[in-house]
Amino acid sequence: MSFDAREFLRTLPDAPGVYRMIGADEEVLYVGKAKNLKRRVSSYFQKNHTSPRIALMVTRIERVDTTVVRSETEALILENNLIKSLKPRYNILFRDDKSYPYIMLSGDAFPRIAYYRGAFAKGSRYFGPFPSSWAARESVALIQRMFRLRTCEESVFANRSRPCLLHQIKRCTAPCVDLVSPEDYARDVRMATLFLEGRHGEIVDQLGVQMQQAAERFAYEEAAFFRDQIRALQTVLHKQFVDSGRDEDVDIVVAVEVAGVVCVNLAMVRGGRHLGDRPQFPLAGEGLGAADALLAFIEQHYQEHPAPTRLVLVGAPLDEARHLIDETLDLRMGVVAPRFEAEKAWADMADQNARLAIEVRLRESGRVTDQLEALRTALDLQDPPQRIECFDISHTMGEATVASCVVWEGGGMKKSEYRRFNISGIEPGDDYGAMRQALTRRYGKVAAGEGVRPDLILIDGGKGQVGVAHEVLVELGLESIAMLGVAKGEARKAGLEQLVFADGREPLVLGGEHAGLHLIQTVRDEAHRFAITGMRARRAKTRIGSRLDDIPGIGPTRRKKLIETFGGLAGVKNATVEDLCRVAGVNRKLAEAIYNALRD
Structure with missing residues (x-):
C-alpha cells in the first residue's frame, strides 16, 4: 500500500461525506458516499476482500480525499456530480433509474388515477415503481374497469357539463357532473388503494360484505354491481404470470455474466402479482463481475426508489448485500436467496430474461461494431466515431422554424441528450440562417469547454448547409471535428444518399447495402422525426395563441x-x-x- 492507511483512518470523522480514491498521476479511481466516513472508508483497508476488483483498486490507492457534508442527501448529490464529471474507472454506473413509471392518485376532492413519470408532488400518492410502462398502464386500466376512477386532467374535469365516453362504457362514475356521491367515490378510491398496495384479500372481503348488505336491502342491482367487481378482481388475479397466493411486495434481482457482458435484471412483484422485469447494463466499471454489478445496482436503485418488504437475490453474497442495505442505505428489507416455489420460479424467469437480454446486446454490439468500422473506412477517419450528432431544420412555409440535434452514442440513440432549438431573428424559410444559429448555440458551449465534443457531425442537407456548418465550426475553432452532409439522392430514394464533404471532395454514394450508411440513415431519420414533431407543436401553439390575440x-x-x-x-x-x-x-x-x- 503506497500510503499509511492506518494513520489516515485515524483522522476521519464519524460524519456523512464523500470520499475519492486517488491513484498515480492524480487519477481518480473511485468516488463514493457514506453516512459515516470513518466506518465506510475503513472497510476498504481490511485484509480480506471478497471482490477481486476492489482488492485491485486498493493496491493502486496513493491518497484518499474526503469532503464532509451536512446530510446523506447532500452526500448523494455531491457523489453523483463527481461521478458524472470525473468518470472514475472503478465506479459502476447504470442508466438513469429515474425513468421508472409510477401510478399516481391525486390529492383532489375526487382523486384522479394516472400513469406518471417525474418528480413527486405533495398531496398526491404514488405507487410503484413499475418495471415498464406496460405494467403501469395495465394496472391503471384494471383499476378503471374495477373501480371506475376518473383519469381526466383537472382542467377537463372542472369544465365538463356532461359525462364523457368513459362513463358511457362504464370506466368512470362521472364525478365531474355529480353522478356519484363523494362518499361512494371515496369508497372506490379506498378499494383502488388497497388494490395498488396488494391487499387483494381485504378488497374481496369488503366487496362481499357490501354485496350481502345490498341484497338484504333488496337492492339487487347494486348487489349485482359488487358481484361483478368481485368476479373482475378474481379474473385479474388468476391471469398473472406467477401468483404467490399471498399479498406481498418482492423485488427479485439477478446478476448474470456471459462472454464478458454483465446484466442485472430486476423483476417486481407487488401484492403477489408478477409485473414483469427490466434488464440493466452497467455503463462503466473496470474489472467488473456479476456480484459487483449487482451490489452497485442495489445501492443506486434503492437510493431513488421505494424498497419492498423482501429482496430475493441471485448472483451476489447475501451477507454483503445485507450489510449494504443495513449500513449504507439504512433500509429495513429482508434479503434472501430463492427458497419457496414461487421465489424460485421468479428467479428462474429473471435469469432467463437476463441471458436473453445479453444475447441481444452481443448481437447488436457486433452489428454496431461493423457499422462503425465501415463508416471509419468510408470516411477515412482515424478512429471509429463513438459519438455522432445530427442536425435537421423543419418549418412550414417559413413558419415555426425548429432545429433538432439528436445524439447517437454507445450503440444507440441517447434521447436524454436530444435538443431542440426554436429559431428566431431570421428571414422566413432561411434554412442556412437557421442552421448557423443552431450550430452556434450548440457548439458555442463546446468551444467554451462546457459541452460534450462529438466525433462526427451529420447535417441533413447538401452543399449549402454543409458550407454554413463548416463556417460555424471554423469560427468556433472546432474545424477538426469530422463533419459531412447527408443529401437526398435521386428521387429521394433511400440508399442513394450523397455524403457531402466540406473540403470540396466529390460527394460519396455508399449504396443501400453499406453498413455505415445504415447507421447514418438511422441517425438522420431520427433527427428528421424529432425536428418535425417539435415544429408541429410550436406551430400549433403559435397559431392558437395568435388567433386569441386577434x-x-x-x-x-x-x-x-x-x-x-x-x-x-x-x-x-x-x-x-x-x-x-x-x-x-x-x-x-x-x-x-x-x-x-x-x-x-
Whole structure:
C-alpha cells in the first residue's frame, strides 16, 4: 500500500461525506458516499476482500480525499456530480433509474388515477415503481374497469357539463357532473388503494360484505354491481404470470455474466402479482463481475426508489448485500436467496430474461461494431466515431422554424441528450440562417469547454448547409471535428444518399447495402422525426395563441385567464361556448367569438 492507511483512518470523522480514491498521476479511481466516513472508508483497508476488483483498486490507492457534508442527501448529490464529471474507472454506473413509471392518485376532492413519470408532488400518492410502462398502464386500466376512477386532467374535469365516453362504457362514475356521491367515490378510491398496495384479500372481503348488505336491502342491482367487481378482481388475479397466493411486495434481482457482458435484471412483484422485469447494463466499471454489478445496482436503485418488504437475490453474497442495505442505505428489507416455489420460479424467469437480454446486446454490439468500422473506412477517419450528432431544420412555409440535434452514442440513440432549438431573428424559410444559429448555440458551449465534443457531425442537407456548418465550426475553432452532409439522392430514394464533404471532395454514394450508411440513415431519420414533431407543436401553439390575440376583447389579462382555466391553449381550443362562459370576464358574445375564431 503506497500510503499509511492506518494513520489516515485515524483522522476521519464519524460524519456523512464523500470520499475519492486517488491513484498515480492524480487519477481518480473511485468516488463514493457514506453516512459515516470513518466506518465506510475503513472497510476498504481490511485484509480480506471478497471482490477481486476492489482488492485491485486498493493496491493502486496513493491518497484518499474526503469532503464532509451536512446530510446523506447532500452526500448523494455531491457523489453523483463527481461521478458524472470525473468518470472514475472503478465506479459502476447504470442508466438513469429515474425513468421508472409510477401510478399516481391525486390529492383532489375526487382523486384522479394516472400513469406518471417525474418528480413527486405533495398531496398526491404514488405507487410503484413499475418495471415498464406496460405494467403501469395495465394496472391503471384494471383499476378503471374495477373501480371506475376518473383519469381526466383537472382542467377537463372542472369544465365538463356532461359525462364523457368513459362513463358511457362504464370506466368512470362521472364525478365531474355529480353522478356519484363523494362518499361512494371515496369508497372506490379506498378499494383502488388497497388494490395498488396488494391487499387483494381485504378488497374481496369488503366487496362481499357490501354485496350481502345490498341484497338484504333488496337492492339487487347494486348487489349485482359488487358481484361483478368481485368476479373482475378474481379474473385479474388468476391471469398473472406467477401468483404467490399471498399479498406481498418482492423485488427479485439477478446478476448474470456471459462472454464478458454483465446484466442485472430486476423483476417486481407487488401484492403477489408478477409485473414483469427490466434488464440493466452497467455503463462503466473496470474489472467488473456479476456480484459487483449487482451490489452497485442495489445501492443506486434503492437510493431513488421505494424498497419492498423482501429482496430475493441471485448472483451476489447475501451477507454483503445485507450489510449494504443495513449500513449504507439504512433500509429495513429482508434479503434472501430463492427458497419457496414461487421465489424460485421468479428467479428462474429473471435469469432467463437476463441471458436473453445479453444475447441481444452481443448481437447488436457486433452489428454496431461493423457499422462503425465501415463508416471509419468510408470516411477515412482515424478512429471509429463513438459519438455522432445530427442536425435537421423543419418549418412550414417559413413558419415555426425548429432545429433538432439528436445524439447517437454507445450503440444507440441517447434521447436524454436530444435538443431542440426554436429559431428566431431570421428571414422566413432561411434554412442556412437557421442552421448557423443552431450550430452556434450548440457548439458555442463546446468551444467554451462546457459541452460534450462529438466525433462526427451529420447535417441533413447538401452543399449549402454543409458550407454554413463548416463556417460555424471554423469560427468556433472546432474545424477538426469530422463533419459531412447527408443529401437526398435521386428521387429521394433511400440508399442513394450523397455524403457531402466540406473540403470540396466529390460527394460519396455508399449504396443501400453499406453498413455505415445504415447507421447514418438511422441517425438522420431520427433527427428528421424529432425536428418535425417539435415544429408541429410550436406551430400549433403559435397559431392558437395568435388567433386569441386577434380576437377583439381579448387582452393579456383575459388571455392569461383562459389559458390558466383550461390548462393551456389546446384546452381553450377544445372548450365549448358554455365552458368559455364560465371564465370570469367572458360573456356569451365573447365566448362565441373565441369559439368561432379557433375553428376557422
